[in-house]
Amino acid sequence: MRTIRLSFLHMIKFVRQDKMLFAAMIAPLLAGIAIHFAVPVAEKELIRMTGMPAILFPYYSLFDVFFASITPVMFCFIAAMVVLEEHDDHIDRYLFVTGLGRNGYFISHIVLPAIFAFFITVVLLPVFGLMSMSVAEIFFLSLAGSLQGIIIALLIVTLSSNKLEGMAVTKLASLMMLGAFVPYFVPAPLNLCVSFLPSFWMGKAMAEKEPVSMLLSVLVSMGWIFIMKKKYDRKI
Amino acid sequence: MRFKTLLLWDMKFQARYGFYLLYGFLTVFYIVLLLSLPLSWKENAAAILIYSDPAAMGLFFMGAIILLEKSQRVTSFFAVSPLRVIEYVCSKVLSLSVIGMLVATVLAVATNCRSLPLLLLGTFLSSVMFTLLGVIIATKITSLNQFILATVPIEIIAFVPAVLHLFKMTPAFLRIYPANVCMDLIAGRDFSLIGLILTMILIAVLFVVAYKCVGKMWQNQGGVKL
Numbered sequence: 001m002r003t004i005r006l007s008f009l010h011m012i013k014f015v016r017q018d019k020m021l022f023a024a025m026i027a028p029l030l031a032g033i034a035i036h037f038a039v040p041v042a043e044k045e046l047i048r049m050t051g052m053p054a055i056l057f058p059y060y061s062l063f064d065v066f067f068a069s070i071t072p073v074m075f076c077f078i079a080a081m082v083v084l085e086e087h088d089d090h091i092d093r094y095l096f097v098t099g100l101g102r103n104g105y106f107i108s109h110i111v112l113p114a115i116f117a118f119f120i121t122v123v124l125l126p127v128f129g130l131m132s133m134s135v136a137e138i139f140f141l142s143l144a145g146s147l148q149g150i151i152i153a154l155l156i157v158t159l160s161s162n163k164l165e166g167m168a169v170t171k172l173a174s175l176m177m178l179g180a181f182v183p184y185f186v187p188a189p190l191n192l193c194v195s196f197l198p199s200f201w202m203g204k205a206m207a208e209k210e211p212v213s214m215l216l217s218v219l220v221s222m223g224w225i226f227i228m229k230k231k232y233d234r235k236i
Numbered sequence: 237m238r239f240k241t242l243l244l245w246d247m248k249f250q251a252r253y254g255f256y257l258l259y260g261f262l263t264v265f266y267i268v269l270l271l272s273l274p275l276s277w278k279e280n281a282a283a284i285l286i287y288s289d290p291a292a293m294g295l296f297f298m299g300a301i302i303l304l305e306k307s308q309r310v311t312s313f314f315a316v317s318p319l320r321v322i323e324y325v326c327s328k329v330l331s332l333s334v335i336g337m338l339v340a341t342v343l344a345v346a347t348n349c350r351s352l353p354l355l356l357l358g359t360f361l362s363s364v365m366f367t368l369l370g371v372i373i374a375t376k377i378t379s380l381n382q383f384i385l386a387t388v389p390i391e392i393i394a395f396v397p398a399v400l401h402l403f404k405m406t407p408a409f410l411r412i413y414p415a416n417v418c419m420d421l422i423a424g425r426d427f428s429l430i431g432l433i434l435t436m437i438l439i440a441v442l443f444v445v446a447y448k449c450v451g452k453m454w455q456n457q458g459g460v461k462l
Binding site: 015018020042044045046049078081147162163164165166167168171172175179181182185186 | 253254255258261267269272273274296297300301302305339379380381382384385388402403405
């Protein structure tokens with residue numbers, strides 16, 4: 001446990017040098033403020049301009065799904081970049097033969113940032129969310145967002161061999177979040193085409209208030225993590 | 237001949253690191269996304285997608301491209317070769333603009349855009365602007381995290397007013413703002429001629445700054461973290 005903590009603190013120190021840590025801490029707050037205040041103003045303006053009764057309001061819960069995803073994805077993206085950097089510099093190999101081991105490295109570099117993101121999201125979501133949510137919904141969205149962050153970090157690390165490829169894969173991997181759009185815009189059963197994406201079930205859970213979709217989102221995420229962790233172990 | 241070789245080398249470099257594959261996949265994804273949106277959303281969504289992704293890819297990727305070149309000492313070799321800075325900058329700008337314009341064309345055709353020539357002009361101008369900004373920042377940083385942070389204010393300045401302008405939520409005088417001019421062109425709307433001239437002037441200024449920054453980078457080639 002001590003080695004995991006030290007490894008995590010070492011990563012924090014590394015990220016702090018580029019001021020990325022400060023950015024990662026401030027960005028969820030800025031995103032929250034932007035969503036909480038700008039979206040209702042934009043809605044009012046759009047209603048005034050178009051004369052329609054509501055434009056963005058039916059999708060307020062979709063904004064909440066995205067807000068729940070932002071912090072974990074950002075934290076896990078930064079962590080993935082550190083992993084790639086340490087892999088390029090062959091530092092990870094040396095860490096694996098210490099008491100930290102491969103699993104300790106994985107926990108300190110990928111899982112712990114996601115856990116931190118989970119707690120931050122649990123605190124910020126009720127403050128900046130556009131819809132009033134139950135405790136279970138807040139907990140579910142934060143958990144599902146954090147699991148999605150782990151999947152994205154694993155995809156970046158597994159599919160890229162340097163930071164340039166990491167940037168390209170990040171772009172691709174971040175599309176995973178867009179699955180949340182589908183239940184809002186694509187009718188069933190056609191929308192089930194993207195049911196392999198955890199974000200689809202997050203969107204469905206919030207759009208249709210279905211508790212089963214919450215469970216499915218977590219299960220699909222666990223499946224992704226299981227598969228990607230195996231690939232990660234082979235690569236690292 | 238030298239410029240043509242460099243341009244081809246840059247395009248091969250981008251292909252090798254999966255840019256064409258990535259944007260091939262993204263194009264298909266965006267088409268599916270756009271076709272599934274309600275008709276009233278489609279036009280604006282296409283304009284936002286084109287402006288914020290294929291047109292802005294230079295801003296997103298230039299840091300990683302130049303840092304990789306620095307770490308592989310490619311820029312050191314350029315510095316002692318007959319290659320000129322202007323050729324290097326033009327090659328970077330054109331190679332990324334090609335991808336941006338290809339993706340924009342496919343998306344425009346798939347969504348029946350209002351005017352393809354205007355859309356291509358808007359995409360090209362945005363692409364040049366963003367790539368030059370990317371080059372300027374990339375020459376001044378030593379790690380990718382620094383690049384990502386440095387691009388955030390530019391993204392806010394370039395994207396927020398343009399999206400608000402698309403939804404007609406900006407004052408009339410902001411029609412001459414370069415980002416808004418590019419958005420008008422991409423959306424196939426009437427654009428401000430003064431704004432277009434201002435955009436050209438901005439690009440010329442950015443080009444001069446990028447030229448100086450690259451020249452300085454070649455002279456001061458040092459260690460870098462990628």
